[in-house]
Amino acid sequence: MKKTLLALVVAGFVLTGCDQKATPESPSQTETDTAVVVENQVQADDASTAEVPVTLPEIEQPEVAQPVADSAHSARNALDWDGTYTGILPCADCEGIKTELIVKKDGTFILTEVYLGKEDNIFEYEGSFNWNNAGNTIALPGAGDDSVQYFVGENQLFRLDQEGNRVTGDLADHYVLRKQ
Structure with a gap:
């Protein structure tokens, strides 16, 4: 039960914080993959007490732009x-x-x-x-x-x-x- 809750919390963070490109009408690949992993974990916990490893998809990191000197102010x-x-x-x-x-x-x-x-x-x-x-x-x-x-x-x-x-x-x- 604790693993299910942990997986749901992690999935929530992934869904809300990392996928800035997704639109509300169409779920992104990350949301779909995360939902499948969480669903499989819930089914595994209900079916047996065996440990099922939770693997989350890799999250693409956004590029961070380096600050550029403002040429208008010197x-x-x-x-x-x-x-x-x-x-x-x-x-x-x-x-x-x-x-x-x-x-x-x-x-x-x-x-x-x-x-x-x-x-x-x-x-x-x-x-x-x-x-x-x-x-x-x-x-x-x-x-x-x-x-x-x-x-x-x-x-x-x-x-x-x-x-x-x-x-x-x-x-x-x-x-x-x-x-x-």
Whole structure:
């Protein structure tokens, strides 16, 4: 009797939760198979006390769509990114690089870098910056020897490494320019 009740409960869950494609007018294959299994179990329990294994049909799992980034909302069009950003970036052979980056709505920039503790230490670059396809990173072509890129966040810019990745590790917090 307990097995019959268990089979009915399992069948109820299968019928109500897993078959989203079936219409009320026509039972699905899963409903038909489950009903046959439950009916056979009830008949077996009534006919004898022998154990009859209950096998439920395999249930097809629905595909789960991966979340897709909403291209309509990016740092480029959702944040107030234009303005002046400052900070002191790490330096391998000096005390730090005092950095000021002005980004303008017209797509131009002015980057001023002061190498602290060195002579001939001021460098200034001007030009037009480019957004990446995702609208979250700007590249400053012509700003120094390397390609300079910044990930755009809320009131801050994160200096990226030469491959365009966020800097990680102990010094990661030092690669941030804050909006003034």
